[in-house]
Amino acid sequence: MMTDSNLSRRGFLRGGLAAAATSTLLAGCLNNSSSDNETDGGSGDPYTVSIKPMGKVTIDGVPKTWLANNGSWADMGIALGQQPPDGVWLTDRYHTQYYDAIPGVSVDKSGMTQLYSDGISKEVFYQTGADVHVMDPNFILNRFKGMSQNDIDQIKQNVGPFFGNTIFSRGYNWHNYRYYTLYEAFEKLSKVFKQEQRYTEFKSLHEEFQQTIKSSLPPESERPSVGIFWAGGNEPEKFSPYVMDEGTSFKQWRDLGVTDALAKSDVGNLHSSRTHVDLETILNVDPDVLLFRGHEAQTESEFNKTLVSFLKEHSVASKLTAVKNDMVFRGGPLYQGPITNLVVTERAAKQVYPDAFSDVTLFDPKAVAGIVNGN
Template sequence: MAGDGGMTRRQYLTYGGAVAGGGALAGCIGGSNAGNGGGSGGNETESGSDRNAESEGPYTVSMEPVGEVEFDAPPGTWVANNGSWADMGVALGYEPPQALWLTDRYHTQYYDEIPDVSVDTSGMTDLYQDGVDKELFYELDADVHVIDPNFLLNRYSGWEQADIDEIHGSVGPFFGNSVFSREYDWHDDYQYYTLYEAFEKLSQAFQEQERYEQFATLHEEFQGRVEEVVPPEENRPEVAVLWADGDAPETFLPYVISEGTSFKQWRDLGVRDALARSEVEDFHSNRGELDFETLLEVDPDVLLLRGQEAKTAEEFNDTVVSFMADNDVASSLTAVANGDVYRGGPLYQGPITNLVLTERAAGQVYGVEGELFDRERVAEIVTGQ
């Protein structure tokens, strides 16, 4: 972008709202550094620079909690908080983000289900490296940061409002919302978005509204098919979603199924939550853990273990499930005795991964066989065919 000698390469613009509760300036994006993202995707789509060339001028998009953000052109490079946003970008035909909070929590194996769509995370950067270094944002030099600034301020004590304002003004604006969870106290003062509400906001920022509309139509049809396979409530199993580390977990972090993109597949499938009816408190409430004895008091029909997505189903059965079956206490659990222990899905999901995970979950809890969505159609939307 053009600018006077004393300004950065991104001209300052005024926010319609506030960044993380404080006054701030928003920068145009798509300047001299615009182009393909830092990640390596397998999607044959137009590059960020192509989109910039086709832009017809500035436009404004509103996103809570950052308010109104004005864009000169669709961004060429971007940074995201997590795999929910990364998957949205891929669905919109974009190269994956240059960096994520933790790249190993972006499980790209789900794209193996979709022809002609793949993502290579080897070139991505972890934002969190024993802390979050402000200088890293300068090195990445992204056109936009799809991160809720309150996440930085409240989840990592090294950041202050002045740091948010500095990066926002000198590098690129923040444009994000912590959609994956609704359990944080600091998120009470502004709007949450559903997965598709957030997806629509990002499509407006990226100027890919047509792809969004196509996904929204596909998702609506998919939801109809999901509803058809959900049995009456009295025939649905009680499940427990737990975080389980390693191959032989003996303690677990309990997750009560709630709002946020993190639990979308379980809400859509209408499963009954065994932890919600128990005296066990959600992990976010007290950071407490469960052992096998406490879990036996709840004794859910199905165990859904998070933290295991790096394993295939076979690897998971050969390690975690086998370990529990051989444990004197765990083997008494109904889910273990009946062979109903499964991988519980990742913390983050976007429009593509949600289709894959919901279909997988329908098979786990209801024994549904066959495909519930058209892989080719997803690929056609992503690749722009």
């Protein structure tokens, strides 16, 4: 049980962190009423929202402070007009620079808590004292050391509920319950924050976005094969391969209809085997396009001056079709929410299909800003 001093600490943290959160996001004046029968009650009354694996989760009132597992869920909250989360798993993988493409939307993560530090401790949850923890507890228990189911139960009882699902990848053997698509998860979170109208507006914009993509894509026979790898540095000799799945981290590539060069090869998948491959192995597959993750913090120019230049000068890598044809790009983030997905998909479309999309505008940034800011 928490002591009285701990309870007082929690109240102080909630009030202080909520006041200190920084963002240009405005609360807006959208109609936040809910027609979903999963939620009921006013902003100060308890209500329930269902999501796997937790089932029905009771929310004491619309959360003011929250933690997010990663940039996928953090971005959803921003899209719903909320203050940024007080903490995420790894702050350097929450790529807030994507908001630069949306006028009037920004997130300052300089004071954001990083939850992971060579493992995870229950103390960080007590210290932040968030109203809700938007993360899958099974991710914590199966991927990292330091916490037990008993710790999870105590945090739920003494601090706040858990609400989330590991949606970014479908490669984990322990995830034997329902997955959600990006917009299914987004809808769930909109009910937690009672921002269903913002979700509906985003869904409509996203449907138009996807229709524009489909109408501009070249025939399947003219679409390139891609190989997605994690490159841990600017001069790597080993690479972690990704076989595309239905997880949200590959959404832009699925929507763009590319062929996964690794899917039919004997190269393993990072999520299931934690395998690494060398450049000779990549050359045997030889995708039309090479996409390297781990470089989202770099600009396009920085990426080209470092990793791409290294590949062009490497005795093996220089033989790769993608390197010879200047079709080597950043592979996009592991974690993407609705705003991030729009930005990185448009970037990817213009890179992979320059002839088809060079003059096509896939979405209106001002329309996105209008939804976020409640205008």
